[in-house]
Amino acid sequence: MxxxxxxxxxxxxxxxxxxxxxxxxxxxxxxxxxxxxxxxxxxxxxxxxxxxxxxxxxxxxxxxxxxxxxxxDGGELLEVLAAELTGQIDRLTAQRDLVLRLRAQNAAPDLPPELAPFLAVFATAGLSPHLARLDRDQSVLLAHLVGVDGMPHLERFYQRISTSTAAPAVVDLARRFDRLGPDSTEPEVTAFVDSFVATVRPLLDELADGSVLHDLNGAAGLVDEYTTDVLNEQQRHALTSIAAVLDTPVSEDRT
Missing domain, CATH: 1.10.1660.10 (Multidrug-efflux Transporter Regulator; Chain: A; Domain 2)
Structure with missing residues (x-):
C-alpha cells in the first residue's frame, strides 16, 4: 500500500x-x-x-x-506520565480559577488579581486616562517587585486605602496630583505634600511594620526610573518631598 x-x-x-x-x-x-x-x-x-x-x-x-x-515494562513510564499529567491539571486548574476570578472582578487580565478589587474602586473615580494608566502600571510593577511574600502586605495597604472612609481622600489626592504641572507654584506643591502625608502616614502607621516599604527598598531604583519617565517635573518634586517627609520621624518633620 x-x-x-x-x-x-x-x-x-x-x-x-x-x-x-x-x-x-x-x-x-x-x-x-x-x-x-x-x-x-x-x-x-x-x-x-x-x-x-x-x-x-x-x-x-x-x-x-x-x-x-x-x-x-511501560508501567514506570505510565507512572511518570500520570504524575506529569497531574501537575498539568493542577496548573490548568489554578489558571482557570485565576481567569474566573479576574472575570468576576471585571478586571483586566494583566492586573494582579489580589489588587483588582481595590483598583476597581479608583477606576470608577473619574481619574484622567494618564493617571489611570499610571495607577495600573505602578500596581503591576509593585506587585511584581514585592513578590509572593510581600503581596499580603501590599494587598492590606490597597485594601485600607480603598475603604469607604479612606477612598474619597485618596481619590482627591490623586486628582490634585494629576493637576500638578509647569504652572504649579511651590506653595501648591507644598500644600499637596502636606495633605498627602497627613492622609497616608496614618494609613501606613496602621499597617504597623511598614512591610510594603521594606519589601521595595531594594527596587527603589526601578520605581524611580518609572516615575521619571511618566511624571512631569512638579509631580516628581512632590514625590521626592513626600519620600523625604515619610522617612523622617514625626517629631522631626515639618508637620
Whole structure:
C-alpha cells in the first residue's frame, strides 16, 4: 500500500507519517521502481501502536523502546506520565480559577488579581486616562517587585486605602496630583505634600511594620526610573518631598 492508503487506514495524515519517519519511530521504505514507497500491514500495525501511545501522552522520542522491545515494562513510564499529567491539571486548574476570578472582578487580565478589587474602586473615580494608566502600571510593577511574600502586605495597604472612609481622600489626592504641572507654584506643591502625608502616614502607621516599604527598598531604583519617565517635573518634586517627609520621624518633620 502507498502512504496515502496507510494514512487513511491508520487514521492519520500523510504529513504525520513523514514526521514519524523523521523522528525515527517508523522506518521509511525504499522507493520501488515506480518511484513510490510501499508499506505493508506491519507498518499499519506500527502506526496504530504509535497512535495508541500518543493518545496516552507518551512522546514520540520515548516510543522506540516500547515499540521494539516486548520485554520493556511501560508501567514506570505510565507512572511518570500520570504524575506529569497531574501537575498539568493542577496548573490548568489554578489558571482557570485565576481567569474566573479576574472575570468576576471585571478586571483586566494583566492586573494582579489580589489588587483588582481595590483598583476597581479608583477606576470608577473619574481619574484622567494618564493617571489611570499610571495607577495600573505602578500596581503591576509593585506587585511584581514585592513578590509572593510581600503581596499580603501590599494587598492590606490597597485594601485600607480603598475603604469607604479612606477612598474619597485618596481619590482627591490623586486628582490634585494629576493637576500638578509647569504652572504649579511651590506653595501648591507644598500644600499637596502636606495633605498627602497627613492622609497616608496614618494609613501606613496602621499597617504597623511598614512591610510594603521594606519589601521595595531594594527596587527603589526601578520605581524611580518609572516615575521619571511618566511624571512631569512638579509631580516628581512632590514625590521626592513626600519620600523625604515619610522617612523622617514625626517629631522631626515639618508637620
Amino acid at each position: 502507498r502512504s496515502g492508503e496507510l494514512a487513511r487506514l491508520a487514521g492519520v495524515t500523510v504529513r504525520a507519517l513523514r514526521h514519524y519517519h523523521q523522528v525515527g519511530v517508523l522506518a521509511e521504505p525504499e522507493r520501488g521502481s515506480n518511484g513510490y514507497r510501499s508499506y505493508d500491514v506491519h507498518d499499519l500495525i506500527r502506526v496504530v501502536r504509535i497512535k495508541r501511545l500518543a493518545s496516552v501522552g507518551i512522546p514520540l522520542e520515548r516510543m522506540p523502546a516500547l515499540l521494539d522491545d516486548a520485554a520493556v
